Amino acid sequence: VAISGFALDYIFHPRSVAVVGASTSERGDQFIDALREMPFRGEIYAVNPKSETIMGLPCYPTLRDISGPVDHVMTSVPATVLPQIVEDCGAKGVKVIHFFTSGLKETGEAQREELEAALVKRARQLGIRIIGPNCLGLYVPAVGLAWISGLPKEPGSVGLISQSGANAAEFIAVSAPFGLRFSKVISYGNAADLDESDFLEYCAEDPETEIILAYIEGVKDGRRFRRVLTEAAATKPVVILKGGLTEAGGRATQSHTASLAGSAEVFGALCHQAGAVQVRSMAELQDMGVALQFIRSLPGPNAGVIGGGGGRSVLAADELTLAGLRVPPLPGEVQEQLQGFTPVAGTSVCNPVDTSVIWYGGEQAGELLARTIGAVASAPNVDFVLLEQGLQWGPRKSRDRPDFIPKWMERALETAIERCADLKKPLVVALTPLYTVDAYEATLRFQETCYRQNIAVFPDVRHAATVLSKLLSYTVRRHQLPESV
Amino acid sequence: VAISGFALDYIFHPRSVAVVGASTSERGDQFIDALREMPFRGEIYAVNPKSETIMGLPCYPTLRDISGPVDHVMTSVPATVLPQIVEDCGAKGVKVIHFFTSGLKETGEAQREELEAALVKRARQLGIRIIGPNCLGLYVPAVGLAWISGLPKEPGSVGLISQSGANAAEFIAVSAPFGLRFSKVISYGNAADLDESDFLEYCAEDPETEIILAYIEGVKDGRRFRRVLTEAAATKPVVILKGGLTEAGGRATQSHTASLAGSAEVFGALCHQAGAVQVRSMAELQDMGVALQFIRSLPGPNAGVIGGGGGRSVLAADELTLAGLRVPPLPGEVQEQLQGFTPVAGTSVCNPVDTSVIWYGGEQAGELLARTIGAVASAPNVDFVLLEQGLQWGPRKSRDRPDFIPKWMERALETAIERCADLKKPLVVALTPLYTVDAYEATLRFQETCYRQNIAVFPDVRHAATVLSKLLSYTVRRHQLPESV
Numbered sequence: 001v002a003i004s005g006f007a008l009d010y011i012f013h014p015r016s017v018a019v020v021g022a023s024t025s026e027r028g029d030q031f032i033d034a035l036r037e038m039p040f041r042g043e044i045y046a047v048n049p050k051s052e053t054i055m056g057l058p059c060y061p062t063l064r065d066i067s068g069p070v071d072h073v074m075t076s077v078p079a080t081v082l083p084q085i086v087e088d089c090g091a092k093g094v095k096v097i098h099f100f101t102s103g104l105k106e107t108g109e110a111q112r113e114e115l116e117a118a119l120v121k122r123a124r125q126l127g128i129r130i131i132g133p134n135c136l137g138l139y140v141p142a143v144g145l146a147w148i149s150g151l152p153k154e155p156g157s158v159g160l161i162s163q164s165g166a167n168a169a170e171f172i173a174v175s176a177p178f179g180l181r182f183s184k185v186i187s188y189g190n191a192a193d194l195d196e197s198d199f200l201e202y203c204a205e206d207p208e209t210e211i212i213l214a215y216i217e218g219v220k221d222g223r224r225f226r227r228v229l230t231e232a233a234a235t236k237p238v239v240i241l242k243g244g245l246t247e248a249g250g251r252a253t254q255s256h257t258a259s260l261a262g263s264a265e266v267f268g269a270l271c272h273q274a275g276a277v278q279v280r281s282m283a284e285l286q287d288m289g290v291a292l293q294f295i296r297s298l299p300g301p302n303a304g305v306i307g308g309g310g311g312r313s314v315l316a317a318d319e320l321t322l323a324g325l326r327v328p329p330l331p332g333e334v335q336e337q338l339q340g341f342t343p344v345a346g347t348s349v350c351n352p353v354d355t356s357v358i359w360y361g362g363e364q365a366g367e368l369l370a371r372t373i374g375a376v377a378s379a380p381n382v383d384f385v386l387l388e389q390g391l392q393w394g395p396r397k398s399r400d401r402p403d404f405i406p407k408w409m410e411r412a413l414e415t416a417i418e419r420c421a422d423l424k425k426p427l428v429v430a431l432t433p434l435y436t437v438d439a440y441e442a443t444l445r446f447q448e449t450c451y452r453q454n455i456a457v458f459p460d461v462r463h464a465a466t467v468l469s470k471l472l473s474y475t476v477r478r479h480q481l482p483e484s485v
Numbered sequence: 486v487a488i489s490g491f492a493l494d495y496i497f498h499p500r501s502v503a504v505v506g507a508s509t510s511e512r513g514d515q516f517i518d519a520l521r522e523m524p525f526r527g528e529i530y531a532v533n534p535k536s537e538t539i540m541g542l543p544c545y546p547t548l549r550d551i552s553g554p555v556d557h558v559m560t561s562v563p564a565t566v567l568p569q570i571v572e573d574c575g576a577k578g579v580k581v582i583h584f585f586t587s588g589l590k591e592t593g594e595a596q597r598e599e600l601e602a603a604l605v606k607r608a609r610q611l612g613i614r615i616i617g618p619n620c621l622g623l624y625v626p627a628v629g630l631a632w633i634s635g636l637p638k639e640p641g642s643v644g645l646i647s648q649s650g651a652n653a654a655e656f657i658a659v660s661a662p663f664g665l666r667f668s669k670v671i672s673y674g675n676a677a678d679l680d681e682s683d684f685l686e687y688c689a690e691d692p693e694t695e696i697i698l699a700y701i702e703g704v705k706d707g708r709r710f711r712r713v714l715t716e717a718a719a720t721k722p723v724v725i726l727k728g729g730l731t732e733a734g735g736r737a738t739q740s741h742t743a744s745l746a747g748s749a750e751v752f753g754a755l756c757h758q759a760g761a762v763q764v765r766s767m768a769e770l771q772d773m774g775v776a777l778q779f780i781r782s783l784p785g786p787n788a789g790v791i792g793g794g795g796g797r798s799v800l801a802a803d804e805l806t807l808a809g810l811r812v813p814p815l816p817g818e819v820q821e822q823l824q825g826f827t828p829v830a831g832t833s834v835c836n837p838v839d840t841s842v843i844w845y846g847g848e849q850a851g852e853l854l855a856r857t858i859g860a861v862a863s864a865p866n867v868d869f870v871l872l873e874q875g876l877q878w879g880p881r882k883s884r885d886r887p888d889f890i891p892k893w894m895e896r897a898l899e900t901a902i903e904r905c906a907d908l909k910k911p912l913v914v915a916l917t918p919l920y921t922v923d924a925y926e927a928t929l930r931f932q933e934t935c936y937r938q939n940i941a942v943f944p945d946v947r948h949a950a951t952v953l954s955k956l957l958s959y960t961v962r963r964h965q966l967p968e969s970v
Contacts, residue, residue: 079830103830106795134831164796170875177920217799243799246806248836251814255833256795281800281947310591310741311649314702314728315766321731329736345564345588346619348740351733390655435662440925462766 008202014071016043021077024051038144063088076100090126099133105258135189136165156181159209163217175286179451183208195220197228204232217243218259233275239288287467294456297475300383304376305352307388313352323465366415390432430464493687499556501528506562509536523629548573561585575611584618590743620674621650641666644694648702660771664936668693680705682713689717702728703744718760724773772952779941782960785868789861790837792873798837808950851900875917915949
């Protein structure tokens with residue numbers, strides 16, 4: 001593995017990992033399980049004095065008994081054992097310890113707070129960096145680092161910095177069907193040593209990271225964070241979800257990661273000045289990641305909307321407009337072109353285009369939908385096309401029949417998407433996942449078709465409208481364009 | 486079937502239904518298919534001169550050839566044939582025609598607009614009422630009326646009035662896994678004859694309807710609507726989603742149902758004065774339906790929040806507070822009680838209660854979660870308990886093993902919900918559906934467990950926070966309580 005020069009890069013490329021206090025349960029050790037599944041590209045060592053082997057690996061009584069070099073240690077042993085682990089790591093020349101262990105400063109108990117401070121102090125003396133405590137650590141698919149099994153093996157270009165481990169784990173799983181893949185995910189918990197500024201600075205310089213997403217509960221050093229964030233946001237898009245915007249939320253950040261949440265207003269102003277995008281939920285963090293990955297920039301506010309269903313069209317127009325975008329009537333010649341092949345009853349060619357061709361059977365359906373998309377995209381007053389639908393309209397009981405409408409729709413949408421690979425304007429999809437397992441499976445399949453073709457998919461029009469409006473603001477600011485049209 | 490006295494009730498209790506222009510395709514006729522599946526409690530007749538039988542039913546050349554009485558006619562024949570159908574209905578003594586047929590006034594073409602007006606005029610002369618045109622008509626599970634197969638057969642107490650057929654159909658399907666069931670659903674399209682005020686007035690008087698939900702694009706007679714809405718909202722909760730709040734949305738209502746959308750401000754003020762609740766999306770319409778059905782009223786703004794995961798807890802506290810609710814610290818004695826059985830590491834007993842007992846295996850997990858819920862509910866400064874989780878934390882590959890964490894969680898949640906049947910304060914669940922088919926199936930199962938026990942389930946904390954805040958405002962206004970605590 002090529003190691004680039006910048007300061008923290010060695011943390012993400014360990015030659016070997018030792019799991020200290022590896023579980024001897026029948027279920028196996030979660031970390032070893034994850035590392036072997038990826039698989040991790042270096043040596044994996046199990047350490048536990050109570051066993052000779054764990055999951056088929058030789059098990060060492062202590063770190064010091066391992067003969068080869070150990071760069072990275074993961075451990076979930078109880079807090080009181082940590083000082084001994086740090087000493088062992090020092091003796092062994094370990095570079096980084098990831099403390100999954102919780103029950104330290106975040107408990108609010110003076111003794112545990114002192115223990116955490118002492119661990120950091122001693123580690124610094126020994127030249128060891130600490131990730132955590134109270135976190136899940138690193139997920140780096142390109143080198144096979146992971147903390148739990150079942151995560152995607154495919155690397156990507158998103159760097160995620162998360163003060164919450166569960167939020168990070170859930171984000172990886174939840175955003176995968178929308179096509180997000182990661183260069184580095186860092187769950188860093190209490191940030192006793194390495195903190196948000198360290199990881200932000202690293203991601204800004206990391207050539208494998210193109211988009212930076214972050215969930216942050218507290219900032220250790222405001223002045224440094226401001227500088228690092230400003231530099232990072234000048235280089236790459238940075239999107240931040242701040243936990244603890246309210247008094248109750250701030251109380252929770254203290255008991256979660258011992259973080260002082262600080263003022264929501266100050267944090268908001270800081271993000272704005274630095275050029276970072278602030279979002280309000282994990283779902284918005286995902287949407288913004290998808291938008292930046294697959295749309296990159298939005299040329300203007302004017303949507304050409306295509307869907308099936310009059311009520312859907314009305315609500316889509318409302319949502320987009322209320323989010324600050326526009327849904328202008330299509331020019332007469334485009335409407336005429338659409339009228340040439342759109343049935344007259346129960347449709348509209350104005351914008352939104354409400355068309356029943358989505359539900360047609362056979363090959364023709366996809367072709368007509370592709371022609372619809374092409375015609376809408378050709379309108380000079382359209383900056384991007386939004387295709388919005390749910391894969392479950394029509395009779396639901398005849399699922400094994402060839403004329404089952406959702407199957408037609410799936411085929412029509414797939415064909416249309418394939419035909420639109422060379423579209424000159426961004427094509428965006430909002431695909432409401434409806435509430436049957438069948439429709440849900442079809443939705444997952446179609447989402448993959450979209451992101452494999454670099455098309456952004458959002459869970460519904462509300463999500464799309466919110467994030468596209470944010471993307472437009474970001475685009476305008478980034479390229480210093482006029483607010484357009 | 487008992488027919489009560491109020492004016493339009495006969496429309497919802499036809500003795501017989503004739504499908505005019507029933508489809509002779511191999512696939513069968515959509516309406517007949519739906520009516521037989523429910524099944525409809527009266528006679529079903531097929532009318533089409535091109536066939537002798539349809540789906541095993543004798544098929545009559547015209548309505549006049551049917552010997553028994555025909556109360557209700559459904560038809561999707563082309564617009565130009567409709568005048569003849571109206572004449573036949575007059576001759577046969579039909580009471581109501583549901584015109585699925587579209588391509589009338591909503592096309593904006595003068596000739597089609599005139600045709601619609603002429604149909605209404607002639608029908609009134611003949612004493613026939615019209616539902617539509619350009620709509621899906623009636624779904625009344627208690628008598629077996631339906632427009633498409635696959636809809637729930639179980640009746641309920643929600644009346645839905647929708648100017649969009651697709652929105653109505655989707656709403657029934659999408660809200661079913663959250664426990665909404667219907668007394669009457671009315672898709673009424675162009676409202677050429679019977680309109681929103683007629684159906685609202687009916688639902689207000691209908692003893693089978695306890696909650697009224699509506700999707701409305703335009704109001705035919707503002708003065709009457711104001712009166713009817715005020716009277717309805719004085720009797721039952723009325724929740725309205727207005728389509729066409731924006732200029733682009735209003736353009737879409739015109740091409741969808743020939744509706745003049747009117748001013749968003751005027752409509753908003755009208756709802757507020759009448760005591761109706763206005764919502765911003767179909768999802769919010771569902772959430773408010775669920776809240777009114779299963780929570781009914783909220784005693785105050787103070788949430789006791791229980792979840793697993795520190796980041797989730799932080800964000801839940803933020804969401805609830807930002808929506809205008811409160812997450813107060815639990816009293817010392819309740820925190821002590823929780824500390825008695827909550828592990829110290831990685832948890833919090835303050836509020837939100839972040840507890841790992843959700844992930845414990847065995848019977849104990851549910852018991853401990855139930856004790857947690859009971860303790861939180863016992864706090865005098867808690868008005869309701871919000872349990873929030875997603876059924877997919879933890880290792881995801883060992884799904885066939887007895888120690889698979891999502892299975893534990895499912896069992897723990899189920900046990901806890903069962904133990905909490907007698908809780909003195911509202912218990913509300915926010916269950917994020919994560920993105921695997923397994924987790925989704927588990928979510929559907931658990932949602933059913935909840936609503937079968939009259940517990941409200943929402944798709945995530947954001948949804949719950951938004952709707953609970955609205956429910957509180959509604960409760961306060963309805964009961965003229967002080968804004969509390």
